[in-house]
Amino acid sequence: MSVLSVDDDLWCRRYHPSPTAKARLVCFPHAGGSAPFYLPVASALSPDVDVIAIQYPGRQERRAEQPLTDVDSLAERIHDLLLRQPSLPVTFFGHSLGATIAFETVRRLEAGGSPVTHLFASGRRAPSAHRNGGGNIHLRDDDGILTEVRRLNGTAASVLGDQELMRAALPSLRADYQAAETYRCAPDAVVGCPVTVLTGDTDPETTLPEARAWEQHTTGTCTVRTFPGGHFFITAHVGAINSLLREHFSQ
Template identity: 65%
Template sequence: MSQPSPGDELWCRRFHPAKDPAARLVCLPHAGGSASYFLPVAAALSPDVDVLAIQYPGRQDRRSEQPIDDLAILADRLHAVIRRQPELPLTFLGHSLGATLAFEVTRRLEADGHPPVRLFASGRRAPSTHRDEISHRTDEAIMAEVRRLSGTASTLLADDEMMRAAMPALRADYKAAETYRCAPDVTVTCPITVLTGDSDPKTTLDEAKAWSLHTTGSFDLRVFAGGHFFISDRSKEVMQVLKQHFGTEAPGATA
């Protein structure tokens, strides 16, 4: 582990700090998302798990910073931050763009001998599958896409001024997703669990299953009722899956 950097707290948000955690969960948000999206996860897993929600540059209290529109650069920066954290068994939960980013950070961690325990890839097609994104479109088209997916708080969706303030981060995130490429034979050894919505317009079932090509470890697919943000709409069921993984599920509970 490297020595902590004074800037690490800009990236890492611990909404429910754990005094003596047995494991760590690093949560990576979707395009245009922020660390606060994972407040319910931190609350559900506290105090047994050190839940580290990542705040990308260019949003909320980091709005004055330039957003990063290259996923490889973002993965490099985040890898360095994570390596400076105290050693604990590490699991990733990435939603949408965050799932692809988690995969890339996992590759870097495995390369330096610190493999995660598991990667939960939520609401995202496999790294080797590609779709055109909307980074090149007008602000209005991007806002329409975000509203269609309902991925941001309803108060923000209804406020054009706030939406336009968030546009630089949204556009950068979509560009990072759009320009990312991964060959089908690129793998990690980390087990992968894919979480997907059965009516997600951004990920078909075949695209979700294709994550199995990217691990030499075990693969598991969990399908939930819902669209792109099933992770919020079905939060109780998703939390049960995470609690089972960490061994904190109450006796008799079922997913």
């Protein structure tokens, strides 16, 4: 293990540090999301689990930094910093774009001989399930991007109504959409860890067949759990998802 750096503290948010934790959960936010989205998870799993919420550059206290615009760059940076963390069995949880970044980070860790225990992929179709005709949101004007955010209902109404806050978030939103929409994955790209896919039954971004297609991308088991709701179904089912994670870490 390498010595932790200041850069690691920028990327990794520990809201409930626990020196006695026996396992680690790394959480990857959605497009336009930030580390505090996973505060309820950190609170629910502490002190048994060391919960790290990733903070991408270009948002909140990192707003002055240039956001990254491709999945590979994000995965490379996160892979490197995770290698410097104290050694514990590690599980990944990613929602939407975060699921894709988590998948690519697992691939890099496994290639270097650092296995991941489990991947929870939430609100995201399988890595190779590319939709024809899509992928232009990051090319829209500011109002077009904000319209998409409102359509998916992933931001609190109080924030959506604050034009100053939303305009400040636009650079990171655009960068995240560019990362999601330009990502391509070979059909034979796989991880070795088990994958649990969480999906909303009315999510316009992920059909059930697209969620099930994750089974093509793991040599381990693949389980799909469906919840009532759209793309941000997880905000309405925090308790159930935290229970699912507690069950996972109790095994």
